Amino acid sequence: GGASTPKRGAFILLEGVDRCGKTTQVSLLVKHLLSLSIATVALRFPDRTTQVGGLINEYLQSSVQTDDRAIHLLFSANRWEAAPNLVNTLTSGTNIICDRYAYSGVAFTSAKRAEDRSSMSGGELSLDWCMSPDVGLPAPDAVIFLDLDQDQAESRGGYGGERYEKKELQIRVRQRFAELQAIDEKQGRVPWHVVDAAQSIEEVKEQIAKIVTDTIDRVQSESAPLRRMWG
Numbered sequence: 001g002g003a004s005t006p007k008r009g010a011f012i013l014l015e016g017v018d019r020c021g022k023t024t025q026v027s028l029l030v031k032h033l034l035s036l037s038i039a040t041v042a043l044r045f046p047d048r049t050t051q052v053g054g055l056i057n058e059y060l061q062s063s064v065q066t067d068d069r070a071i072h073l074l075f076s077a078n079r080w081e082a083a084p085n086l087v088n089t090l091t092s093g094t095n096i097i098c099d100r101y102a103y104s105g106v107a108f109t110s111a112k113r114a115e116d117r118s119s120m121s122g123g124e125l126s127l128d129w130c131m132s133p134d135v136g137l138p139a140p141d142a143v144i145f146l147d148l149d150q151d152q153a154e155s156r157g158g159y160g161g162e163r164y165e166k167k168e169l170q171i172r173v174r175q176r177f178a179e180l181q182a183i184d185e186k187q188g189r190v191p192w193h194v195v196d197a198a199q200s201i202e203e204v205k206e207q208i209a210k211i212v213t214d215t216i217d218r219v220q221s222e223s224a225p226l227r228r229m230w231g
């Protein structure tokens with residue numbers, strides 16, 4: 001018999017509101033999995049290191065008026081430009097732990113209102129409009145949503161200077177994530193795991209590590225195909 005095809009890696013996504021601890025947990029998780037000799041890499045969006053990511057970085061750090069649709073499409077393009085490498089990584093058997101993705105894209109743009117926005121039209125951009133450029137991207141095998149209410153998030157220190165770091169917007173973003181969770185649960189394809197991010201770093205880490213190892217086991221034992229976003 002020939003060599004068997006290696007099992008693909010799992011694509012695990014951490015999402016959540018500002019300061020929920022995603023970045024902290026992604027790096028702890030990658031260390032934990034590597035210590036178990038489980039091949040894993042971290043990804044994050046926006047990836048500010050590419051040319052498109054450089055434009056996004058300038059946008060986030062300035063108050064320059066840019067049409068919200070144009071900036072939304074840049075965030076999506078920043079995922080599409082990473083997608084071939086993302087798929088290759090999974091196919092080679094390496095797991096990916098990702099910090100933000102299309103859900104953040106939709107949640108933030110759709111939460112903007114006239115006062116946060118600079119578009120031609122005054123109304124909010126619909127969830128459907130916001131989802132469409134990301135349709136077809138590789139879908140995660142699990143979403144881990146680090147949930148933190150606004151007061152707890154604020155207790156982690158004052159907001160920095162970036163343009164989305166505003167209370168009212170962040171509250172609406174959290175509501176949009178809940179709508180996206182409901183859509184995924186209705187489709188029954190991408191499972192969500194909501195973790196209480198108000199716990200200690202160690203407690204959150206233990207809960208997430210269990211979800212991640214269960215997801216890796218499931219993807220491998222079922223030889224689960226890689227799905228596409230919202231397809």
Ligand code: Z5A
Nearest residue numbers: 018019020021022023024045046075104105108164200201
């Ligand atoms: N955005 C968008 O609009 N469209 C898109 O498509 C995408 C993103 C992908 C930049 O994202 C902005 O882009 C973001 C969404 C928007 N706007 N906002 N807000 P980013 O990912 O580059 O930046 P960020 O998410 O705002 O920040 P962050 O650094 O990634 O935050 P975090 O990862 O959630 O948190 P952290 O750095 O791990 O922890 C925050 C602090 O809390 C830190 O001091 C920790 O030590 C502390 N911490 C962490 N865990 C705990 C616990 N358990 N207890 C107590 N304290 C804790």
